[in-house]
Amino acid sequence: MSNQPEHPVSLSPRYYRLWTPPVGHSVAVGAERVPLPLPKIPLPLHIKADQTDEPSDDAIGQGLYDYLREFPDCPHNQTYAALLRDAYPHFLAEIGSQLVMLDARQVDPLYIRRKITLLRILLLLEPRNPGIFQQLGLAHYQVGTMFSELHNIRADLLKALGYLQQALNHAAPEIGILNYLGQIDYYLGDYPGAARRWQGILDRLPAGSARQELQRRLHDIDAGRVPDHPLIDDFEAIGQAQQAYRKGEIEEALRILDRVAQDPYLGAIYRAPEFFHFLGLCWEACGDTQGALAAFAEALSIEEDFEPARDAFERLHGSASF
Numbered sequence: 001m002s003n004q005p006e007h008p009v010s011l012s013p014r015y016y017r018l019w020t021p022p023v024g025h026s027v028a029v030g031a032e033r034v035p036l037p038l039p040k041i042p043l044p045l046h047i048k049a050d051q052t053d054e055p056s057d058d059a060i061g062q063g064l065y066d067y068l069r070e071f072p073d074c075p076h077n078q079t080y081a082a083l084l085r086d087a088y089p090h091f092l093a094e095i096g097s098q099l100v101m102l103d104a105r106q107v108d109p110l111y112i113r114r115k116i117t118l119l120r121i122l123l124l125l126e127p128r129n130p131g132i133f134q135q136l137g138l139a140h141y142q143v144g145t146m147f148s149e150l151h152n153i154r155a156d157l158l159k160a161l162g163y164l165q166q167a168l169n170h171a172a173p174e175i176g177i178l179n180y181l182g183q184i185d186y187y188l189g190d191y192p193g194a195a196r197r198w199q200g201i202l203d204r205l206p207a208g209s210a211r212q213e214l215q216r217r218l219h220d221i222d223a224g225r226v227p228d229h230p231l232i233d234d235f236e237a238i239g240q241a242q243q244a245y246r247k248g249e250i251e252e253a254l255r256i257l258d259r260v261a262q263d264p265y266l267g268a269i270y271r272a273p274e275f276f277h278f279l280g281l282c283w284e285a286c287g288d289t290q291g292a293l294a295a296f297a298e299a300l301s302i303e304e305d306f307e308p309a310r311d312a313f314e315r316l317h318g319s320a321s322f
Contacts, residue, residue: 027087241257242278
């Protein structure tokens with residue numbers, strides 16, 4: 001993956017200043033306080049009311065760490081990461097601890113995106129590590145396909161595609177990676193590409209439902225029974241419906257959802273309780289109690305304990321007159 005900056009330094013927030021160390025300036029490293037010369041490049045520092053022209057060693061490390069977490073694509077990012085490794089290894093240990101914590105909270109998109117940023121810092125130090133590429137690809141796939149993040153699914157899936165392909169380039173092909181790549185190809189409308197990925201793992205799967213399902217999907221692709229448009233368009237449409245709903249454009253949201261719900265290919269592979277709960281909210285906002293109840297019930301048929309749909313169904317059912 002490229003380490004070129006996506007944003008110029010001029011877009012840095014007012015909370016940072018860029019300080020270029022004078023020639024020969026160093027920081028003390030480790031218990032023995034070994035001097036480590038600093039590169040003569042701008043280093044990000046937090047702006048403080050009592051700041052001096054020459055920052056402390058700790059201030060330099062904290063500035064590098066926080067800046068990389070906000071701008072992992074910044075100029076000099078690889079040099080910044082190397083400085084953290086060589087002079088401030090406790091920050092890398094903190095990244096490891098945070099990754100462990102975030103793995104336990106992956107139901108929240110915000111935490112997954114934080115995980116992605118931390119992994120990208122580690123990738124700066126190990127740019128050929130297949131494990132980091134794989135984790136980044138899976139994280140982008142996971143967050144991109146979350147219901148609340150569907151407005152950004154195309155960007156996330158393309159990033160997932162790139163990272164997972166890099167994982168393959170640097171390690172032996174794994175069934176899991178090939179399966180995810182095939183799924184992404186399918187969503188993007190590259191059905192021959194999906195078939196190539198899945199064909200490569202079919203013989204490696206044990207007999208059972210997973211292999212039968214993959215055989216079915218490969219047979220459908222070979223027979224031309226595929227969507228006439230990329231399914232990612234439908235996912236993005238759901239994201240657009242959510243945005244319309246937030247702006248109060250309920251009828252527009254309902255129009256989009258009703259069209260998407262008619263797609264048999266999407267319905268065959270994507271049955272999320274969140275979708276039908278959202279559809280129910282739209283029907284309710286439009287005054288159609290029966291349509292809302294049916295949608296909430298459909299959500300519960302997919303996931304019996306899906307609390308938002310259960311609460312909505314019970315609330316609306318109790319207030320409805322039959």
